[in-house]
Amino acid sequence: MRIVVVVIGALLVAVLATLYATEHPGYVLIARPPWSIEMSLTVFLLLFVAGAVLLFLALYLLVRLLRIPRDVSRWRDRRSARQARQSLTQGLVRLAEGNWAESEAQFLASMRHAEVPLLSYLGAACANQGHGNIEKRDEYLAGAHRAAPQHHLAIGMTQANLQYIAHQSEQALATLTELRNVAPRHKQVLKLLAQLYLELRDWTNLADLAPELRKQGVMTPKEIDALELRAHRELLVLTLPSGSLEVLKKAWNAVPKQLRRHPALIAIYARQLISQNEMGCAEALLRPAIEQEWDEALVELYGHVRTDTPAEQLETAESWLGPHPDDPKLMLTLGRLAIYNRLDQKARGYLERCLSLRGPVEAYRELGALLERLGEKDRALACYRRGLELYGEELRLPVVPSGAGFVPRQRAVR
Template identity: 30%
Template structure:
């Protein structure tokens, strides 16, 4: 329908021009003495239109010729951009596919375009890192060191790759530079925590864990485990004396003090330095918050002196706990050990035999046999003592 309308309009125009030209009696005369040229007006209009079209075509040809170098350069630039952008897409695809050699080669093509150079360098660095080529990785990253637009991305990449390469010192330098620029987003904090963990900078690990916990950026199980590792390292350092271990424990938040693993480690540290009274307080507070065999185990190492009111109070407290937890082998073993220390032979034998019957782990079995051997030896019952010594030895071997 549209074509038909165009044909009708074209025919109408042609008819109009033909009718107008037929009834046009005008003439055009050109004088150039001694010459004279007479033309009809219709022919003059046709010749003028043809001349205009010729001049217009010549002008376009000259203009196109003059612009040819610019058009060739633009064509080459567009071609280079297409190839570079295709290289960038190929590099990303190969990186995600795990084809790191192809990713690095494609990144080299993508880097030909200045706008892609930063991203291509990051892709190339990651690909080289996965291929265990640290020299090429560092060369890629050094190439964009002066690019301020890529500073944050470069520092985050450096931190991640150096942590993965177990080089926490360099990773922490990148983190410090990142923090100096005011960038403190969650992902940076997570990698900073990993770098400090590798560097065994446990106070900083604890600070970062608390910060990430406030932002709900850590799984509760991971947060709890990281706290346990940090406090275990801080409390287990061999250079602590009594005052320094008290200082470390004073810096532990009240909520963390009640965690079983942390309380057990702290009680063991206090016991190792002869601070049994403080170890008992730690254990008792933790057990009030929640029952845990690891904490009970630390309680028997904090036994008071023989015949002291402290030891008797411990025995009474353990008997009360045993009524609440009748099948706890660690508690029965602790109570039997305390009674053995107090020379309450009958109670000690009963609780130790109960612990032996309820015990499931080899450590508890071995210690129960050892305590029973010591009890029978103290009572002069050589045969029974030898039997439990043998059983203790077998449990150690097995």
């Protein structure tokens, strides 16, 4: 519709111009002795327009002829860039398919004409990783660094991931350490670094990294808590020679305050204190922890502490009978403390009560040793035998899932 209106308008203007030129023809005189040219104004205007058009066409053709080399070069560049994109796409497709050789060939083809061949180098590195050519993989990664040094982080993360997949843990750790200096808050750098520390069992660095993981939200709080707890647990259970109390205390002081209330870590630290014969420190650690939050593992461990004031220790444990009258672990601890206080009959009562509550198998050994010392050898032998039978049954029981892995299903004493 718009074209029709334009055509009609153009015809109308032409008709009006023609009518005006017919009524007022006018004339143009161009004189230059000895010649002169005279013509109507209408003819002059037509010739002027025709000449201008011809001049414009001549100039346009001349410019186009002069630009032919540049236009050909641009056309070739566009064709090369299009072919490079197609080769890159095909390389990524072959890489996803696991066709390593053809993928590398496509990436090589795309490198020749790509403006920034970063993706081609990284893709070729991944392809060589796929068919196990580690040396050539590293050559492509070095080429990526040369081609696009401004993308150091992207290249470094690719390199670290490939090294991690290839089980080159030490090399991956070196790469990630360098990247962390460049981008200390990068989430993927921190996450992969935590995985490497865990794989290398580098508990000290993993414990130091945990606060940054939490601050940057790299993992869920539950996952970070589990990592931090495991790191400090492993640091505390390290085998220490006798007299290494300062090393042990340093490891405990490095534990965050919120984790020092965790029963599992308290139990590990207490066992280490007992093994170092620091009974007073162990008792001072366990007693308030038990009174603050009841934990059967800590209660049982309290029975292994041998302080210089055994009567006070037994009195403290007996004070827990009020809120926990039927706790078998508490009965076992009371029996052990009573034995330590040489209160044999009281110890016997506590141990028998423990067994009646289907307590741990260790109660049979403690009661058997007590009966043997009291001269009741037949009953002692029966306790030992029953304890061995139950222990054998526990060994034959299937494992069941636990929050900390797979552990044998515990069986109560009968």
